[in-house]
Amino acid sequence: MPATVVIGTQWGDEGKGKVVDLLAADADLVVRFHGGNNAGHTLVVNGEKTVLNLVPAGVLHPGRVCVMGSGMVIDPDVLLGEVDALRARGYLADDRWLRVSEQAHLIMAYHRLIDRARERLRGAGNIGTTGRGIGPAYEDKMARTGIRVGDLFDEEGFREALARNVREKNGYLEALLDERPLSFEELYSCCEVHRERLRPFVADTGAEVRAALAAGQRVLLEGAQGTMLDIDHGTYPFVTSSNTLAGSAAAGAGLPPRLIGRVIGLTKAYTTRVGSGPFPTELANALGDRLRADGDEYGATTGRPRRCGWFDAVVVRNAVALSGIDGLALTKLDVLTGIDPLRVCVAYEIDGAHRDMPPGTLRAWTRIRPIYEELPGWRESLGQARSLDDLPGAARRYVERLSALVGAPVVLLSVGPQRDQTIRLGDVF
Ligand code: GDP
Numbered sequence: 001m002p003a004t005v006v007i008g009t010q011w012g013d014e015g016k017g018k019v020v021d022l023l024a025a026d027a028d029l030v031v032r033f034h035g036g037n038n039a040g041h042t043l044v045v046n047g048e049k050t051v052l053n054l055v056p057a058g059v060l061h062p063g064r065v066c067v068m069g070s071g072m073v074i075d076p077d078v079l080l081g082e083v084d085a086l087r088a089r090g091y092l093a094d095d096r097w098l099r100v101s102e103q104a105h106l107i108m109a110y111h112r113l114i115d116r117a118r119e120r121l122r123g124a125g126n127i128g129t130t131g132r133g134i135g136p137a138y139e140d141k142m143a144r145t146g147i148r149v150g151d152l153f154d155e156e157g158f159r160e161a162l163a164r165n166v167r168e169k170n171g172y173l174e175a176l177l178d179e180r181p182l183s184f185e186e187l188y189s190c191c192e193v194h195r196e197r198l199r200p201f202v203a204d205t206g207a208e209v210r211a212a213l214a215a216g217q218r219v220l221l222e223g224a225q226g227t228m229l230d231i232d233h234g235t236y237p238f239v240t241s242s243n244t245l246a247g248s249a250a251a252g253a254g255l256p257p258r259l260i261g262r263v264i265g266l267t268k269a270y271t272t273r274v275g276s277g278p279f280p281t282e283l284a285n286a287l288g289d290r291l292r293a294d295g296d297e298y299g300a301t302t303g304r305p306r307r308c309g310w311f312d313a314v315v316v317r318n319a320v321a322l323s324g325i326d327g328l329a330l331t332k333l334d335v336l337t338g339i340d341p342l343r344v345c346v347a348y349e350i351d352g353a354h355r356d357m358p359p360g361t362l363r364a365w366t367r368i369r370p371i372y373e374e375l376p377g378w379r380e381s382l383g384q385a386r387s388l389d390d391l392p393g394a395a396r397r398y399v400e401r402l403s404a405l406v407g408a409p410v411v412l413l414s415v416g417p418q419r420d421q422t423i424r425l426g427d428v429f
Pocket of ligand 1: 012013014015016017018039040041042043044295296300331332333334335414415416417418
């Protein structure tokens with residue numbers, strides 16, 4: 001059976017944590033294939049809230065193997081902190097349930113420092129990064145100067161690579177970013193601790209995932225962030241530093257693309273975005289504040305308030321096209337209760353021209369005029385609905401209209417944060 005990929009279709013924060021946790025019940029392996037601890041998932045199980053930044057969201061199901069693939073950048077401090085927190089609550093009881101790719105890149109203290117200093121110097125024109133060193137770590141990966149998880153275990157080579165990097169970064173930090181230099185010895189001794197603590201988890205994860213598929217196991221590939229944050233196809237430069245599309249799952253997990261079967265697109269029933277950058281359907285008003293309050297739209301990683309707005313079908317239609325989405329997991333429909341009428345952006349107008357798909361330049365993004373369609377709202381709360389028939393007619397019509405506008409069926413509908421507040425409408429594996 002081929003793997004299933006779950007990706008975000010908007011600007012991230014679509015409720016991936018809940019959905020991946022739910023689907024992980026039917027999976028043997030859950031694999032993250034890109035990004036780092038800039039992604040934050042909030043999971044609510046038995047009323048208890050867990051925030052995960054690095055470990056795949058399958059971890060709350062004992063026995064699931066959680067894999068961190070070669071496409072990721074990993075901050076060992078954060079990972080080990082997360083492991084400790086999970087263990088304290090009884091999760092991850094067996095070391096074999098967490099696998100970390102020896103090819104994933106390490107986020108070092110200088111990456112975090114550079115990230116934050118640059119954002120500070122950009123002032124009002126900042127990108128809105130999480131300041132966790134993700135971008136600078138990916139820069140080093142592409143510049144072929146990065147240090148990978150597996151390098152920790154070649155002590156001689158590691159020492160040399162770290163010394164070279166610290167020398168270079170200290171020059172940059174002092175001369176251009178007005179920061180204090182880092183101590184090589186301090187960094188090196190931290191890394192020695194990391195090496196020993198990470199040892200039981202480090203593996204050739206691509207080989208393990210391929211072997212699992214060959215043995216008929218179910219593999220779920222968990223994307224982070226969303227399509228509009230993709231480094232190539234998003235609202236560049238207000239994007240993340242990796243590819244977020246289903247197409248990148250193969251490389252980041254170490255699989256041939258033909259072993260990817262279904263693609264599920266995580267989609268929120270309205271739109272949010274955290275950080276700076278274009279957002280055509282933004283509601284910078286009381287209605288936006290209401291969505292933020294009712295949807296609890298604050299960053300899981302940073303606590304930053306998210307910008308909120310109407311559902312943008314252009315964005316999700318583009319995600320369906322780019323990733324070949326077979327089915328949507330539509331979340332947070334319950335948050336729209338009481339808003340009447342509802343609006344949905346069906347197309348854009350840019351300088352008088354009609355567009356069904358997003359533009360490719362930042363300049364064009366800033367000139368978008370959204371074209372809206374109005375739909376009737378509903379007043380009933382949806383948290384108890386367990387089938388489509390339990391939904392008020394207006395809510396059903398809203399879901400059907402969204403599906404038609406973006407060109408993909410809804411296979412899963414979420415009406416609350418709890419696992420059971422879910423309506424299953426189609427197959428995921
Ligand atoms: P993620 O990174 O995509 O998982 O997004 P977040 O961490 O922002 O998760 C979204 C938040 O919404 C979490 O607090 C979830 O518990 C919650 N959530 C997920 N699905 C639903 C839903 O259908 N309705 C409501 N009201 N909350 C949800």
